[in-house]
Amino acid sequence: MKISILSTAHVHFEAFASAVKQCADTELAGIYDDDAHRGKKKAADLQTVFFENIHDALSVCEAVVVCSENAKHEELVLASIEANKHVLCEKPLAISTVSAERMAKKAVEQDVVLATAFPLRFNTPAMELKQVIDQKLIGEVLAFHGKNPGQCPKGWFIDKKLSGGGALMDHIVHLADLMRWLTGAEVSKVYAEADSFLVPCITIDDVGHVQLEFDNGIIADIDPSWSRPEGFPTWGGIDLRATGTQGAVDLRAYAQKVAQYNNTKTLHHDYGDFEYLYMMNAFVLAIGNQQTELANAWDGVAATKIVEAAYQSAKEHEVVTIA
Amino acid sequence: MKVVILGYGFIGTIHLNAYQKMNDVEVAGIYSTTKTGSIEGIKVYNDLDECLELADVVDICLPTFMHREIFEKAVAKGKHIFLEKPIAHTEEDCRFMLELEQRSNVKIMVGQVLRYFPEYRQLKNKIDPGKPASSLLSRRSQLPVSGKNWSLDRKNSGGVILDLLLHDIDFACWAFGPVTRIFAQSDTEHYYALLTLRHENGSITRLEGSWRYDGGFVQEAEIAQENELFTYNSQEVHPLQVHRNVLTSKDSTEIPAVLLRDAPWYLELREFIDAIRYDQPVPITLQDAYESTRVALLALKSADEKRPISLVKELNA
CATH class of the missing domain: 3.40.50.720 (NAD(P)-binding Rossmann-like Domain)
Incomplete structure (x- = not known):
């Protein structure tokens, strides 16, 4: 299956490109980017074609990966769906619920796959955690404690017009989606505190503390903060503790690392499975109408609702109910 | 004496x-x-x-x-x-x-007593008091079973929030100053709780307290300030661990292992x-401790009423 990547703006571009190249069923058809300078360089690095016009990129593929700035997802996704292409869109699906819903509805109308990139669903330790929960090894889940801290990605991520928001927009959705996937429950209430005081010279939110209640009574929290300084040996991490009636389970989704020290710094090298590859496999299967764990557009909508509620709660200092 | x-x-x-x-x-x-x-x-x-x-x-x-x-x-x-x-x-x-x-x-x-734990003193001494902090504090143990089990009864002990998490609430008040807003959630038995505190100086502290953790006693702190990050996890700094091949019974109330000449309680x-x-x-003083005890009691109220509690409003009410 030929896949074009639309935009190279997001830091996950390299992961998507390697997944498309590594996956046995996919082939990189080319790259489109509205920043031609950036796009040409990335295309040259990957030895693939660069398209200055999106329609040229769409005409050579069956499916696309959208990897742009958050605020440009809708435009690129809708153009792809109109061209009858299946879409795997970087998270968050959209910067507002109305935008996410427009995209999801359009995909239904055109009968194409619109998937949201939540690679944690394909993270091997997280999949094992799902087994633990499904087999009720810790009894009934009562609570989740989640941490998804990271380094500030800078660039367009700190420009609200392009990102839609800071750390809360960037990092709530991974764990929110993971909790929904693990339990099949929906978030009904959101409380959040947010601020901007960790990264110098930026005004966008870089601190967030979010508490959630699910419709089945599970309580949860998430730390999406950009709290890792530049000297931190890795981009961040995703940790989740599930506490149940008969025990607790600790997930450190990216703990599989070896450390390297030299005279000036410490580096961590991942050795865990490459979940983007398994997500890409699932995307191909989903296009072939097979059942997979891939997050669909409505999962993307649900995660966007949680982010929107978190921003509202942080502003109003009240618990926000999700209808 | x-x-x-x-x-x-x-x-x-x-x-x-x-x-x-x-x-x-x-x-x-x-x-x-x-x-x-x-x-x-x-x-x-x-x-x-x-x-x-x-x-x-x-x-x-x-x-x-x-x-x-x-x-x-x-x-x-x-x-x-x-x-x-x-x-x-x-x-x-x-x-x-x-x-x-x-x-x-x-x-x-x-x-x-947490104010006498040298690791928490280090954290307090190293943070910049002039800048807000974003913190995660966690304290977890198995279910403590005391003689009459009074500590498990929320009415008598205040449950995990007042009996266990008060340690960290007190540290947060001590390190980051007065609290202005509280949000808390707990399970029905009050064996597990999640809290968020907003402080007068802008700091945000999130706390997890659990009597449902059988992975060994843990106290954990992660404090981020501008361009700084402090981390501490009691399970990662055990200076001595004994591993025996005989069955031993664990104490039901777990406390941190302290390998110091003068223990914090001393x-x-x-x-x-x-x-x-x-x-x-x-x-x-009693007044010092009351400041954090009151935060814990208002956290219980927040968990009961499922709403954030503003201390400013509470005081004016």
Whole structure:
């Protein structure tokens, strides 16, 4: 299956490109980017074609990966769906619920796959955690404690017009989606505190503390903060503790690392499975109408609702109910 | 100086151990409602008044819901008081005790012992007090089973928020200053809780407290400030671990393993005894401890009412 990547703006571009190249069923058809300078360089690095016009990129593929700035997802996704292409869109699906819903509805109308990139669903330790929960090894889940801290990605991520928001927009959705996937429950209430005081010279939110209640009574929290300084040996991490009636389970989704020290710094090298590859496999299967764990557009909508509620709660200092 | 220990449960045992290292302190008696005879050569009294008569200083280690009554008696008899945390399990009891203190002439100190843990002191000393902080504090253990299981009964102990998480709430108040807004969630038994605190200086502290963790006792802190990150996890800094191939029974109440010449419980009691001896102010007053106890009590209210609580509004109401 030929896949074009639309935009190279997001830091996950390299992961998507390697997944498309590594996956046995996919082939990189080319790259489109509205920043031609950036796009040409990335295309040259990957030895693939660069398209200055999106329609040229769409005409050579069956499916696309959208990897742009958050605020440009809708435009690129809708153009792809109109061209009858299946879409795997970087998270968050959209910067507002109305935008996410427009995209999801359009995909239904055109009968194409619109998937949201939540690679944690394909993270091997997280999949094992799902087994633990499904087999009720810790009894009934009562609570989740989640941490998804990271380094500030800078660039367009700190420009609200392009990102839609800071750390809360960037990092709530991974764990929110993971909790929904693990339990099949929906978030009904959101409380959040947010601020901007960790990264110098930026005004966008870089601190967030979010508490959630699910419709089945599970309580949860998430730390999406950009709290890792530049000297931190890795981009961040995703940790989740599930506490149940008969025990607790600790997930450190990216703990599989070896450390390297030299005279000036410490580096961590991942050795865990490459979940983007398994997500890409699932995307191909989903296009072939097979059942997979891939997050669909409505999962993307649900995660966007949680982010929107978190921003509202942080502003109003009240618990926000999700209808 | 003559000390009597009131209550010989989990914390009474630790305090006795600490006093036994002090040359200038004699533990003259132990009051217990469940034990008789003597403990390490010290007579056990089942009559409170009889035991109080022996003392210059009383150390209240009884269950939280009994604090107010015992405290009142000790103040009436003019005894210096070391009071185990939490001060009390209701706002009303706290205020009653604060009023009694106003009218008394004795030294009263509260055992918010985390302030004597050197790792938490390091964190407090290293953070920049001029800048807001974003923190995660977690404290987890298995379910503690005490003699009468009073600590598991939310009505008597305040559950995991007041009995366990108060340690970290107190640290947060101590390190980041007064709290302005609180949001809390808990399970129905109050064995597990999640809290978010907003402080006057802009800091945000999130806390997890669990009596549902069988992975070994853990206390954990992660504090981020501008361009800085501090992390501490008690399970990652064990300086000595013994691994035996025989079955051993675990204590039901877990405490952090402390490999220090002077344990935090010794340090807090030593400073209290010195404050009496040299007539100096005590390091942690009833009022100091009340600040964080009140936050914990309002967290319970937040969890019950499922809404954030603003302290500014609460004070004006």
